[in-house]
Amino acid sequence: MRRTVRQRLTVLGLTAPAYLWLTVAIFLPLSAMFCFSFLSALPLPGRSVSFTLDNYRTIFSKQLYLINTKRSLLLGLHVTLGCIAIGYPAALALAKYVRGRWREAVFLLIVLPFWSNGLVRTFSWTMVLRKDALLDWFVRLFVPDAPSLDLLFSYPAILIGLIHAYVPYMILTCYVSLQAIDDSLIEAARSLGASAFTAFRRIILPLSLPGLVAGTILIFVPVIGSFMEPEILGGKEAIMLGPIIERQFTASANWPLGAALSFVLLAIVLAIFAATWPFLRPHLRDA
Amino acid sequence: MIVSRRGLFRTPAIALAALAGLWAALGAGSPASAAGELHVLNWQGYGTDEAWALKVFEERTGLKVIHDYFNSEQEMLTKLRTSPGTYDVVLINNTFTEQAAKEGLIEPIDPSKISNFADLTPQLRDSPHFNIGGKLYGIAWLWGVTSFAYNTEVIKDRPDSIEVLWDPKYAGHVGWRDDAVESVQMAALATGQDMNNPADLDKVKEKLHALKPQIKTFWSSEDEWNKHLAAHDYDIAVYWSGSAARSKKAFHLPVDFVVPKEGAIGWYDGLSIAANAPNPEGAHKFIDFMVSPEFYVKWDTDVGAPASANAKANAQLPADAMNRAVLGDPEVVKRLQWMAPMTDEQRQKYQEIWDEAKTSFAQ
Numbered sequence: 001m002r003r004t005v006r007q008r009l010t011v012l013g014l015t016a017p018a019y020l021w022l023t024v025a026i027f028l029p030l031s032a033m034f035c036f037s038f039l040s041a042l043p044l045p046g047r048s049v050s051f052t053l054d055n056y057r058t059i060f061s062k063q064l065y066l067i068n069t070k071r072s073l074l075l076g077l078h079v080t081l082g083c084i085a086i087g088y089p090a091a092l093a094l095a096k097y098v099r100g101r102w103r104e105a106v107f108l109l110i111v112l113p114f115w116s117n118g119l120v121r122t123f124s125w126t127m128v129l130r131k132d133a134l135l136d137w138f139v140r141l142f143v144p145d146a147p148s149l150d151l152l153f154s155y156p157a158i159l160i161g162l163i164h165a166y167v168p169y170m171i172l173t174c175y176v177s178l179q180a181i182d183d184s185l186i187e188a189a190r191s192l193g194a195s196a197f198t199a200f201r202r203i204i205l206p207l208s209l210p211g212l213v214a215g216t217i218l219i220f221v222p223v224i225g226s227f228m229e230p231e232i233l234g235g236k237e238a239i240m241l242g243p244i245i246e247r248q249f250t251a252s253a254n255w256p257l258g259a260a261l262s263f264v265l266l267a268i269v270l271a272i273f274a275a276t277w278p279f280l281r282p283h284l285r286d287a
Numbered sequence: 288m289i290v291s292r293r294g295l296f297r298t299p300a301i302a303l304a305a306l307a308g309l310w311a312a313l314g315a316g317s318p319a320s321a322a323g324e325l326h327v328l329n330w331q332g333y334g335t336d337e338a339w340a341l342k343v344f345e346e347r348t349g350l351k352v353i354h355d356y357f358n359s360e361q362e363m364l365t366k367l368r369t370s371p372g373t374y375d376v377v378l379i380n381n382t383f384t385e386q387a388a389k390e391g392l393i394e395p396i397d398p399s400k401i402s403n404f405a406d407l408t409p410q411l412r413d414s415p416h417f418n419i420g421g422k423l424y425g426i427a428w429l430w431g432v433t434s435f436a437y438n439t440e441v442i443k444d445r446p447d448s449i450e451v452l453w454d455p456k457y458a459g460h461v462g463w464r465d466d467a468v469e470s471v472q473m474a475a476l477a478t479g480q481d482m483n484n485p486a487d488l489d490k491v492k493e494k495l496h497a498l499k500p501q502i503k504t505f506w507s508s509e510d511e512w513n514k515h516l517a518a519h520d521y522d523i524a525v526y527w528s529g530s531a532a533r534s535k536k537a538f539h540l541p542v543d544f545v546v547p548k549e550g551a552i553g554w555y556d557g558l559s560i561a562a563n564a565p566n567p568e569g570a571h572k573f574i575d576f577m578v579s580p581e582f583y584v585k586w587d588t589d590v591g592a593p594a595s596a597n598a599k600a601n602a603q604l605p606a607d608a609m610n611r612a613v614l615g616d617p618e619v620v621k622r623l624q625w626m627a628p629m630t631d632e633q634r635q636k637y638q639e640i641w642d643e644a645k646t647s648f649a650q
Contacts, residue, residue: 041631044368044390064643071649130518153504153520231465235504236648244642250359251467252638253631 037259055260065244065261072241073268075158076224082163083219087170088212092204094171095178110168118165122232125161126152129233153235161229166222170215177211178204209283221269225262241265324351325569328366328561329378331356334429334592335573340582347576350569367392367561374561375570379425381416381555382628388424393559395422400571403578406599411555416628425557426574429529431593432544432614432623433469434551436531437523438516439541449477449547451523458500462515462524465505467641468634469552470495473525476550476624483627488640495644502648513538529593532609536591544609546619553623555596 036042040052059065094106113121128134129152139146151157181204189199227242241261248258329335331354341352355374357363360383367377367387379387387393398404404412404426411427418424435452442457452461452473463470474494475485485491503521506512509530515521517540526534531544558577560570576582580600586592587604594610595601604611613619 062639064639064646067646067650068642130520231505231507236499236502236645238505239642239645239649247467247638247642250361252634253361254635254638257635 033259034263036255037263039256042253042255055257056264058257059260059264065241065264068239068241068244069264069268071239072224072265075162075226075230075240076220078159079162079166079223080216080220082159083167083170083215084212086163087167087215088174088208091171091174091178091211095175095181096183110171113164113168119228121165122161122229125157125164125233129157129160152233153237155234155237157233157235158230158237161233162223162226165229166219169218170212173215173218174208174211177208181207206283209280213280217273224265224269323349324353325376325566325573326353326355326374327376327378327573328355328357328363328374329376330358333378334582334586335376335378335577337582337586337590340576340586344573344576348569348572350566350573352573364390364392371561372563372565375564375566376573377559377561378428379557379559380626381411381414381425381427381557382626384416384425384557384559385419385628387559388419392562393424394562394564394567395424396426396560396574397571398423398426401426401575401578403575403580403597403599406580407578407596408598411596414555417557425559426578427596428556428558428574428578429593430553430555430596432528432546432551432553433472433525434528434544434546435523436526436534436542436544438519439543441519441522445543446523446545447548449473449549449551451547452525453477453494453497453501455500457523459503460522461498461501461503462512462521463498463502463505464525465507465645467638468629469525470641470644471637472552472624472626476552479549482550482552482624483629488636492640492644495640496647498644499648509533513540516540516542527593528609528614529591532587533591535609544613546613546622548622550622550624553620553625555625556593 037055038051038053040050040054041047043049090110094103098106129149131148131150131152133152135151136146136148139149151160185203185207186199189203190196194202224240225242225245227240227246230238230240231243245258245261245265248254248261327335334340335352336354345351355366357366360380363377363379364383364387367374368390371392377393379393384393407427411430414427416425417427435449437446437451451457471485471491472482474491475482478485478487478490478494480486480490504515506515506524509527512524512526512530513534516524516534517538526544528544531542534540534542558574560567560574564570578595578597578600580595580597580603583592583595583597583600584603587595587608587610592610594614601611601615606612
């Protein structure tokens with residue numbers, strides 16, 4: 001009896017700071033924003049405001065917001081796919097083929113981008129991607145007469161900046177899942193006649209799915225709301241829901257519309273994960 | 288049990304200590320500015336934080352000036368709303384002074400304590416945007432023009448029309464500021480309308496959408512503008528007069544500023560005193576120093592600044608200074624349209640128009 005009470009107290013003591021932090025830092029501001037999204041205007045001293053659904057009505061009736069919601073979701077999709085394409089093979093190689101010192105060195109390289117400030121990292125890409133700058137110089141080492149790639153201020157530039165920023169998440173989460181797979185499972189599959197590809201498809205991929213899902217969530221959610229990388233690297237291609245939401249808060253004093261846009265985005269994310277959950281659940285539970 | 292007794296005891300203690308630290312950090316911002324200090328809220332690098340000037344001011348008054356900065360007018364208003372009694376002097380653009388006064392964020396200024404008051408250009412000094420309900424809420428300090436500047440090494444013939452921004456010759460070589468109000472006003476000027484109240488918004492939209500082949504990229508700060516021009520990201524771009532003078536003088540960029548025949552956007556900034564300022568006496572002294580020719584002439588000569596609202600200060604500039612040579616011409620001033628306050632509805636409408644135009648650029 002005493003033991004269980006003490007155990008509970010321990011658990012409470014250990015988790016209370018996290019719950020308190022979540023309440024203060026996430027739940028309270030989010031609920032305040034949720035209320036804002038139903039207001040007719042920013043409540044300032046000496047101004048009367050009322051509750052309304054107009055903000056949501058505006059979002060669903062104007063092409064402007066629908067097009068840019070689509071642009072943001074596509075950006076999230078492209079960046080996530082890019083991170084999988086680069087991150088998953090890297091994680092697989094790290095977990096199964098690279099050993100000892102080399103593994104530590106490669107890990108250091110992967111985590112390195114985390115140590116630099118995001119703004120600095122993004123600005124350094126402008127120096128690489130600009131017309132006749134580092135990237136063009138590098139290409140011309142091999143093809144002397146190559147025309148300039150002129151990637152800066154384009155959609156690919158946004159993709160490059162965001163994939164660079166987020167690929168470590170994918171590598172780390174996939175690595176954890178892949179590393180946990182017992183090598184003897186793969187050996188058993190091969191000795192029973194499965195080709196390398198079949199062993200990958202039937203054993204490795206399903207068992208590493210939790211890592212893939214975790215990485216996807218960690219990347220997709222912040223990317224669809226990103227505004228810094230698109231604005232610095234994207235030029236005319238920068239317009240997305242993220243920058244539009246930012247302007248509602250910083251330029252046009254339309255917090256209610258900005259809040260409503262954020263919650264529409266949140267609802268879409270939740271809907272996407274809810275829709276894919278039935279397919280993922282059996283795999284995640286097995287793991 | 289993995290957690291030992293000592294561990295059990297310690298964990299909440301550490302958490303409590305962390306919370307106490309957080310509490311102190313949150314509380315530290317609001318109370319008590321020490322005596323002998325003056326708190327100024329302004330854009331960074333916009334005159335009030337010139338190191339030499341603060342030294343002179345401290346020697347004369349014993350007041351140490353401490354700065355806080357904002358990145359947009361909305362942020363400035365938010366800071367005044369959320370931290371009452373923190374700031375003494377605040378820079379407010381004329382179009383926001385009335386709103387700040389009506390919200391009770393700033394308090395009236397006593398012009399008798401401003402020794403340079405009589406020398407200020409009457410058109411700006413007596414503006415109804417500063418004189419509200421018979422009281423003075425802002426001292427006209429600086430004015431300038433939003434128009435465009437170009438790279439004189441690339442473009443040899445000095446353009447005299449705003450249409451140059453839409454000229455196919457410069458397709459893909461135009462820089463633009465990602466700002467809804469400024470964009471709508473530029474388009475209104477280009478279509479020959481009253482920029483504060485354009486009657487035909489469809490024409491404005493059409494003009495903005497026509498920028499699609501022209502714009503290379505957007506800029507958001509003076510520093511970015513300089514870097515883009517130096518890297519030839521663009522050769523002609525929307526810009527501010529004071530910044531153009533600085534790009535030329537401080538950064539030695541081949542830049543010239545144009546006030547085209549269709550007109551340009553005129554704006555002016557005032558210095559105000561925050562409501563419940565801890566040191567209103569010092570605030571009056573600081574504002575008086577800021578509008579003096581002594582401060583302005585050295586600022587514009589060393590660094591480059593917008594034009595001064597103090598006519599005597601402008602007249603003391605060297606003859607080749609842009610603020611005297613270009614903006615000192617009464618013919619140029621006549622072409623300007625002065626920015627007026629806007630309602631939130633207008634602002635939101637413009638934001639939507641501009642976001643729509645930007646969306647069309649990306650497709």
